[in-house]
Amino acid sequence: MSRFTCKDPVVLDLWHAIASADEAVDGAISTTVLLEDPVAFTRSETGDPVVWTYPARTEPELPADPADHLPVLERYGYVWTSFGTPPPDLFPIPEYGEKDRRNIHAATFGVNVSAPRAIENFLDMGHFPYVHTDILGAEPHTEVREYEVEISEERDEIVATNCKFFQPMAAAASSGGTDVDYIYRVPHPYCSVLYKSSPLDESRFDVIAVFVQPVDQEHVRAHMMLTLLDETSEDTAIRLFQQTIFGQDKPILENQYPKRLPLDPRAETPIRADKSAIAYRRWLTKKGITYGVIPAAA
Amino acid sequence: MIRLYDYELSGNCYKLRLLMSFLGVEYESELVDFYPGNRHKSEAFRKINPLGQLPVIDDDGLVLRDAQAILVYLASKYDGSGKWYPRDNPDLLGQVSQWLAFADAITATASAARLHDALFYTHIDVGACRAGAHRLFRILDEHLFFAEEAGQDWICPGDHPTIADIACFPYIILSEEGGISRMDYPAIRRWCDRFKRIPGFTVMSGVFPAGPAADEDSKLAS
Incomplete structure (x- = not known):
């Protein structure tokens, strides 16, 4: 039996983002909670992040024996760890390495919702005009036009393509309303990567990723990473633009009921615009995920 | 023009955005990376406000901190009707x-x-x-x-x-x-x-506008 509180083997074996990389500092120990268990992290003298669990209500101390350290990765500006046997590496975001891009940690926000609800909201375009009024959408441009969804067997991820939406102010660098192309990827049960046409170069995409850290089944820390083609806006403006958007989503997320995502297809009534959400729920069911969801009755 | 040292998700900054919107007073926001940058605690910002807090305004050289104090100032100075801050009562x-x-x-x-x-x-x-x-x-x-x-x-x-x-x-x-x-x-x-429903009301992230008020005719006869 696993020594961890979470008993979902699929979730235990995943990589989970636990903090932005600049929070892992040599000489200082920081703490967070992952899957209901307290986790501490620091950065070693050699510059690598070190992560370990420690008993609740105690002061964490770096375990001398590396066997007591958890698996660790530093990717996309975050520290990732796992409670099980994770895959050798994370899903790729090739754009992160492109030299003319700016990679920005927008924020980590605590949200009182399950990780899958947060991901599903990220995939939804239907709420743009109502929740992100005059930024990511505006009435009367409320239609979610037909888009494609496929589950890539080879990469084990969901991809939604050919998504188009009219946006009055698609990014901090936007100067007016435009039809924006979107591609969504869900390469990890609790992570999603969104590509949207860059206001500066139509042939390329800005990338916005959300890495959701499950604190417990109904609370998360949402880490937001941007990799943008924007040479002019200041980091602060880009960061705060993204925070404005997320701040609008937050009360919507926190008022969803039930907080865990129901996987039974009859539990909630989807519309055509929810195609990607339907695929996501099926994909979670197929993976056998039980953490943060209400599994479909067998 | 009034400069507001501002952070979108701050309710205290929102108080000032609300009043200035109600009064139709123009201002410019100087965005401060409150989170995660913690810039309001930076040495540079502490020169503007030694308490290291938002909001702060700079109105033509007059620098004021504290949301409530700034509400008093802005209403006293810019509300000709005297209703938002009734100084004579x-x-x-x-x-x-x-x-x-x-x-x-x-x-x-x-x-x-x-x-x-x-x-x-x-x-x-x-x-x-x-x-x-x-x-x-x-x-x-x-x-x-x-x-x-x-x-x-x-x-x-x-x-x-x-x-x-x-x-x-x-x-x-x-x-x-x-x-x-x-x-x-x-x-x-x-x-x-x-x-x-106060004319000039604006939202911030996390706050949604009210639906249209029920008109008198549609209210239930009492």
Whole structure:
């Protein structure tokens, strides 16, 4: 039996983002909670992040024996760890390495919702005009036009393509309303990567990723990473633009009921615009995920 | 032009954006990376406000901190009607001041709980903050109930809202982000809806506009 509180083997074996990389500092120990268990992290003298669990209500101390350290990765500006046997590496975001891009940690926000609800909201375009009024959408441009969804067997991820939406102010660098192309990827049960046409170069995409850290089944820390083609806006403006958007989503997320995502297809009534959400729920069911969801009755 | 040192998700900054919108006063926002950058605690910002807090305004060289103080200043200077801060009415002024202090107590409790939940201010005793906020909400709810019974819409008597309403509104309307439900405070909820219908009302992230008010004809005959 696993020594961890979470008993979902699929979730235990995943990589989970636990903090932005600049929070892992040599000489200082920081703490967070992952899957209901307290986790501490620091950065070693050699510059690598070190992560370990420690008993609740105690002061964490770096375990001398590396066997007591958890698996660790530093990717996309975050520290990732796992409670099980994770895959050798994370899903790729090739754009992160492109030299003319700016990679920005927008924020980590605590949200009182399950990780899958947060991901599903990220995939939804239907709420743009109502929740992100005059930024990511505006009435009367409320239609979610037909888009494609496929589950890539080879990469084990969901991809939604050919998504188009009219946006009055698609990014901090936007100067007016435009039809924006979107591609969504869900390469990890609790992570999603969104590509949207860059206001500066139509042939390329800005990338916005959300890495959701499950604190417990109904609370998360949402880490937001941007990799943008924007040479002019200041980091602060880009960061705060993204925070404005997320701040609008937050009360919507926190008022969803039930907080865990129901996987039974009859539990909630989807519309055509929810195609990607339907695929996501099926994909979670197929993976056998039980953490943060209400599994479909067998 | 007035410069507001501003952070979108701050309810205290929102108080000033609200008043300036109600008054039609132009200003420019100087965005401060409050989170995660913590720039309000930086040495550079402490030269502007040694307390390391938002908001701050700079109005033609006059630098002021503290949301409530700035509300008093802006209303006194830019509200020709004198209704938002009734300087010539001592009775009313005393009540406005009383509720400005109450708004500060809401910040110390409801806003602190929100910072705990959303931005990981883990040193905060969130249980005590929530209990404190509920105690204040209960008092305000009762006050607003009796005000309504007396035909009054706002926190202080009169036919016009005051800066006391502005000071109390943001951290009440954002309270659920700190795990503080307004379910048990119906008079507060009605007051929030009235507040959202003040001409010039603007939203911030986490606050949504009210639906259109029911017109008189569609109300149930009483």
